[in-house]
Amino acid sequence: MSTDYQRAREDLGRRLRELRVESPDGRLTGVQLAQRLGWQQSKISKLENGRQTPTDADLRAWADATGQPAVFAELRGRLKGFESQIRSWRRQLSAGHRPVQETWNTLIRASRTLHMWENSTVCGMLQTADYARCVFEHYAELQRSPRDTEDAVRVRLQRQEWLYEPGKQLELLMWEGVLWAQVCPPSVLAAQLDRLLGVVGLDTVRLGIVPLDNGLRLPPANAFCVLDERLVIVEDWHAELWLDDAETIALYRRVWDTFAESAVFGTEAQQVIARVRRSLKV
Template sequence: MPLHPSSRLQEARRALADRLRDVRRDAEISGRELAARCGWSESKSSRIENARTPPSDADIRAWCRACAAEDQTADLIAANRESADAQVEWKRLQRTGLRRLQESVGGLYGQTRTFRVYVSDVIPGLLQTAGYATALLSSIADFRGAPDDVSEAVTARMRRNAVLDDPGHRFSFVLEESVLRYRLCGPGTMSAQLGHLLGVMDSQNVAVGIVPFSARRTVWPMPTFTIFDDSRVHADTLDAAATLTQPGRVDLYARAFERLSQGAVRGAAARSLIADAVASLG
């Protein structure tokens, strides 16, 4: 099978092939023995290990069973399903404007019961006011050259954010203190945004923690990410949005969130940090 023209997809296939080879080697069996246990040709094992043929889910199950490594099956299947489309460039996502991007995750937000959100750069989308969202999305549209449908995108974001009012959903946010200080909008808009954040903290289904500048770090500040239940992570970079579903990778982000949470202050201490940020606006 010829190599896929996408180097990113081929890189993902190569990584999966390397992991399958390691599973076989850890079992201390040859490619010939693996093929015999799986009931296929030795050449098929070779093609999979050399990333020339992508394995099916059934192939991975058979491979792990033959190597007595069934505990790795779920993670390897998830890795197999994560293709180049799992990391999509923002330019592609925003080609048709920002409104559709807001609307595209509405179903996911409705289905998710527990949200864990870590941010180091901006107020989380779920906690944004219309004014703050307008300023932020305007700067994004300008920077990335996206179609200017900011007004419609803000309306879609506010509609999506109604999920916060549903007691059937639970939200845990961890913010770096810097998020309270970055001037992404005018003082009046930022003051209203911080006031809104204080109000949201009264909600029974919302927990907000803030990592102070002065906190002794056990983990470093990292890029923003959101964990949806225990099954999916959205992790953002400057140029792309990554969707991660491998159990091992989801667990990695869950452990990072837990460690970041441990360094966050809550309640009166968090409110004091927000009040200080409001006061600094003059």
């Protein structure tokens, strides 16, 4: 967790403690507030000490229980301010995968150029429906989120219309390990690799593959996307990081350029994909 994020969470915790202590009904102990809210006292402690991130509902309940409902807007503003950079999957997936995909579609539609690095799964911009379905099912199980797989697949595939719009450009690098990853049945993976072979010559796509036996100047690390040099989105197990400061964006572009030095493109990329495709027993 970033230092800035944790500091902001601790600041919010101190504000919550102030509201409890300065309640118009008189100073409340943590135990008394927990009883009013029907929570465990440990939750009160975690929130006040910056060891747990509150939800909007938590903040509204806290403001009401301390007799200061008008302060909810301030608390919510604080929360949104520091969550703008770290967007936990727990929160984002509380209503399923479809809302997350709709947010991505909005971002992509507003972008002209995408620089993407993928080291674990095929980029969503090029996924087949069956491959996307497998990925969503895996993550829904991991995150214990609502299952809205078919809606999520449909919205993700809508995003791919962007690839056929004039003036758009997808600069995509993938580690060869992505092509081998059995995140779906072999028949689904075979169709996905066929899809990749078919987009190599697309005008709006430049697909580079970093072969497993090519030297790397950096570890593969996390997948990320740079949108028009204005925003970087990095994926981790617990959250997406949305980073918009110029220095960080420039850093990720240097990372992308470094991986590109190890990549093969065009016919050579097709040969790598085809070699993996032939190895599948389907």
